[in-house]
Amino acid sequence: MATEIKAPVFPESVADGTIATWHKQPGEAVSRDEVICDIETDKVVLEVVAPADGTIAQIIKNEGDTVLSNEVIAQFEEGAVSGAAQTQAVQSEEKVEQAAAKTEAGAAPVVERAQPVADQAPAVRKALTETGINAADVQGTGRGGRITKEDVANHQAKPAAAPLTAAVGERIEKRVPMTRLRKRVAERLLAATQETAMLTTFNEVNMKPIMEMRKQYKDAFEKRHGARLGFMSFFVKAATEALKRYPAVNASIDGEDIVYHGYYDIGVAVSSDRGLVVPVLRDTDRMNYAEVENGIRDYAYKARDGKLGIEDMTGGTFTITNGGTFGSLLSTPILNTPQTAILGMHKIQERPMAVNGQVEILPMMYLALSYDHRLIDGKEAVGFLVTIKELLEEPAKLILDL
Structure with missing residues (x-):
């Protein structure tokens, strides 16, 4: 049926x-x-x-x-299985058994050759044509040796056995379509620059206190909670406390209305192969440090595997993005509308700093807060960023809720 x-x-x-x-x-x-x-x-x-x-x-x-x-x-x-499918399944099982037997005997396993390009799915044929890859060179992992789009991408990502040489004067181009996700991200970022009065304010934070605390307690923390103690949990908790003190930064604009949120859902920007995604940590004011770290870790795995659900990325009242992961020293993050502010973290860089009239080498990080000036005044934006700076430089205040 x-x-x-x-x-x-x-x-x-x-x-x-x-x-x-x-x-x-x-x-x-x-x-x-x-x-x-x-x-x-x-x-x-x-x-x-x-x-x-x-x-x-x-x-x-x-x-x-x-x-x-x-x-x-x-x-x-x-419940219907065609004769061809049954035969194909039997053949696949036989090939697996043959490969296992030869591997046990010390021989190389049998590799099933990919089917001709004409037998592949339309999207696979298109990918092969665009990349100029020969179907016979791709190891198909689909049923019956069929090539998938992932097989083409993986083959393309493999380093060539020898460097490709182009004829003198030849200018090579490759045209590939944007994914829906990347197109949507591009639309949202463009809208944020065109439809908001975006402004960025900067400050810097001495990361030495956090780094010393992390060094001292990271092993005990991981043993107790089963989670690795990173820097992001400190920033999430510091941002949450600062949002409590500056409600406008946690608000959003809906038409001609201002929506003040009585909860704290912080999005953490994650880079994936499909584009930038922002999964949301819910009610961060109720989360402890281990729950924050575990939540971020789980989202990173799901983003890597393409398993993030729509519910994981819906909503959010504030966003944190960490360009320092890729070595960025300073940047101006773009708003994640309809949110009115976004915090940018950056690379920790040792620099000579004046401390009590003496020069010390300290691990410093630039912080950037981009905000919508239609709702947030400069005084509030600067106060918010200074609050985060103070909480991070004196983590006892953050832990003791001072």
């Missing part, structure tokens, strides 16, 4: 999505809850799983097609 496979129900903030990858093709056997398709939206990649054991009877929406919420994308035959 044929069953309709539909796209997930998208949240109100997501209008539509794009079929990114079909992991299964018509006639291929699939198991219940096995991922058969990825749908890329403006924010996340959603997985579509098989409703039961069976086969895909027909693909209605091909890779690259736009789909709406709950739209039919394929037909599914429950």
Whole structure:
């Protein structure tokens, strides 16, 4: 009996999505809850799983097609496995057994060759054409040796055995389409620069007290909480305290209204292969340092694996971004609208500083606060940033709530 496979129900903030990858093709056997398709939206990649054991009877929406919420994308035959699929499964099992046997005997494992480009999915054919990669050179990891888009990307990322040489005067270009996520990020960043009165104020913080505290307690902290003690938890807790003192920085603008939030949901910018994402830590005023560290770590893993959900990135009243991870010494972060402020962390750099009339070499970090001047005055912005500086330079105040 044929069953309709539909796209997930998208949240109100997501209008539509794009079929990114079909992991299964018509006639291929699939198991219940096995991922058969990825749908890329403006924010996340959603997985579509098989409703039961069976086969895909027909693909209605091909890779690259736009789909709406709950739209039919394929037909599914429950419990039906074609003879070709059964034969293919048996062959795959036999090849695995052969590879295992030869590996045990000390021989190299059998590598299944990729099928010709004509047999690949449309998105894979397009990727091969754009990159100029020969299908025969790519090791397919899909069913029956089929090449996936990830296989093409991984092959392209591998270092060449010998450097490529171009003819004298030849200027090489490569054109690839933007992902939906990157296009959406670009739109939001452009809107932030055009639709807000954005201004940035700077300060610097002496990181020595935090670094000494971290050095002294990091092993005991990890043993007790099972979490690595980093710098980000101190910044999240310091920002939370500063937001309590300066409510306008925790507010947002909705049309002609100012919305003051009575909670503290701090987004932490994370770089991923698909683009910049900002998962949100909820109610940071109620979180301890270990919960902050674990939350950030879990989000980093999910971003790396493309597993962030829309609920992970919805909302947020304030954002922290750390350009220092990549070596940035100073920058002006762009607002994550509709939020009215964003804090930029940077690289810790040892510099000579004047302390009580003496020159000392201290680990210093520049802080940058970009804010919407329509709502936040300079006095509030500077006061907010100075509060964070003072709390970090005297962490006892932060811990004792002083």
